[in-house]
Amino acid sequence: MPSSSKAAPSALAPIHIAAFREKLMAWYRLNARELPWRGIHDPYRTWVSEIMLQQTRVAAVIEHYHDFLSRFPSVTALAAAPESEVLAAWSGLGYYRRARMMHKAAQVIAEELQGALPESSTELRKLPGIGEYTCAAIASISFGESIAVVDGNVERVLLRVTGRPEEATAAGRDFVRQQAAALVPPRWVRGGTNAAGDHNQAMMELGATICLPRGPLCLQCPVFALCRTRGEHPTPPRSKQRSLPAAYLLSLRTRGKQTEVLMEQRPAHASLMAGMYELPPLPMDVVKELEPLLRLRHSITNTNYLVAVFAEADPKSYALRKAIPTRIEMLHWTPTGKLGELPLTGLARKVLRRLKVMGASARRKAEI
DNA sequence: GATCCGTGGTC
DNA sequence: TGACCAAGGAT
Numbered sequence: 150m151p152s153s154s155k156a157a158p159s160a161l162a163p164i165h166i167a168a169f170r171e172k173l174m175a176w177y178r179l180n181a182r183e184l185p186w187r188g189i190h191d192p193y194r195t196w197v198s199e200i201m202l203q204q205t206r207v208a209a210v211i212e213h214y215h216d217f218l219s220r221f222p223s224v225t226a227l228a229a230a231p232e233s234e235v236l237a238a239w240s241g242l243g244y245y246r247r248a249r250m251m252h253k254a255a256q257v258i259a260e261e262l263q264g265a266l267p268e269s270s271t272e273l274r275k276l277p278g279i280g281e282y283t284c285a286a287i288a289s290i291s292f293g294e295s296i297a298v299v300d301g302n303v304e305r306v307l308l309r310v311t312g313r314p315e316e317a318t319a320a321g322r323d324f325v326r327q328q329a330a331a332l333v334p335p336r337w338v339r340g341g342t343n344a345a346g347d348h349n350q351a352m353m354e355l356g357a358t359i360c361l362p363r364g365p366l367c368l369q370c371p372v373f374a375l376c377r378t379r380g381e382h383p384t385p386p387r388s389k390q391r392s393l394p395a396a397y398l399l400s401l402r403t404r405g406k407q408t409e410v411l412m413e414q415r416p417a418h419a420s421l422m423a424g425m426y427e428l429p430p431l432p433m434d435v436v437k438e439l440e441p442l443l444r445l446r447h448s449i450t451n452t453n454y455l456v457a458v459f460a461e462a463d464p465k466s467y468a469l470r471k472a473i474p475t476r477i478e479m480l481h482w483t484p485t486g487k488l489g490e491l492p493l494t495g496l497a498r499k500v501l502r503r504l505k506v507m508g509a510s511a512r513r514k515a516e517i
Numbered sequence: 518g519a520t521c522c523g524t525g526g527t528c
Numbered sequence: 529t530g531a532c533c534a535a536g537g538a539t
Contacts, residue, residue, distance in 0.1 A: 203536045203537075204533095207535080210534095278538090280536060282536060283535090300536075303535090349535095354535095357535075390530065453529090453531095
């Protein structure tokens with residue numbers, strides 16, 4: 150334990166830096182997960198993976214990564230696509246601003262940079278959606294630049310290893326940045342080995358698989374011997390969640406051979422999921438006596454929605470449809486086969502799949 | 518610097 | 529069930 154008020158020597162001693170790197174890399178070579186964006190040599194794909202991975206779990210990214218790339222195989226293809234298609238491919242990943250900004254950045258790259266990503270962190274940083282972490286990640290992984298990444302994993306690893314108490318201050322962040330910078334190896338790229346890029350990925354991998362937020366697996370940790378805390382690292386409490394009921398209408402009709410479903414577009418100026426499509430929301434008082442087709446939970450940031458989906462009890466009645474409070478211009482009958490092309494909210498996508506209105510592979514069918 | 522932006526798995 | 533979390537960025 151670092152204890153005491155006497156300037157605990159929290160920075161890693163220089164002698165330990167080489168040892169840390171070597172132990173980390175030896176571990177990484179044996180234990181790196183095989184991920185779709187590992188071992189590729191395509192800056193565009195690395196960029197896509199890094200944007201998708203922002204605040205998003207690996208499993209969720211894997212579900213979208215291949216589909217996104219088959220729809221938009223290159224920067225120029227992405228730049229040429231309508232925004233709604235980009236959002237449709239992003240549906241379910243959340244933080245839709247990421248998709249909008251990446252789309253804009255692709256247009257800048259296509260129009261001003263001859264379709265090639267900038268190769269330095271400084272130039273990458275100028276693109277929309279690419280911040281301090283992402284520019285360093287792409288520059289090191291794709292181009293071998295010796296620059297440290299600091300994400301949530303790296304921060305946790307370094308605070309634990311050095312024993313510095315967590316402080317949400319500029320000084321605390323500076324400390325972590327300096328430690329990370331001291332650890333990145335110099336540029337060295339030869340035949341499939343990229344010292345800085347591999348080191349950065351190894352740091353994140355250690356945080357993601359060993360130095361876990363709770364219950365770190367210290368006995369499996371390659372740098373256990375160098376660690377000051379052995380996993381002690383209290384984290385500040387978060388704001389607490391609330392639960393709210395929500396109701397939606399599932400309304401289907403037949404036109405010729407097609408089944409259509411009534412969808413509602415969210416306002417273009419909404420702060421949340423602007424312009425995306427969902428099932429029409431119903432006022433709670435309209436449905437309070439009714440039995441839903443489906444109940445499920447859906448959490449958005451700090452709110453846990455207790456969702457119920459209703460259909461007309463009598464198919465010839467329009468009682469629920471008439472109860473939709475939204476302006477009619479925002480409502481659209483959509484053939485079920487085209488749902489995959491629509492920028493659906495994650496909740497709408499989840500409900501439509503659960504009720505088999507939309508197949509899990511509807512997107513692929515729509516492509517053909 | 519604080520706040521906002523989504524989701525779904527896990528326990 | 530509620531709490532917690534995951535490779536941040538923009539404003």
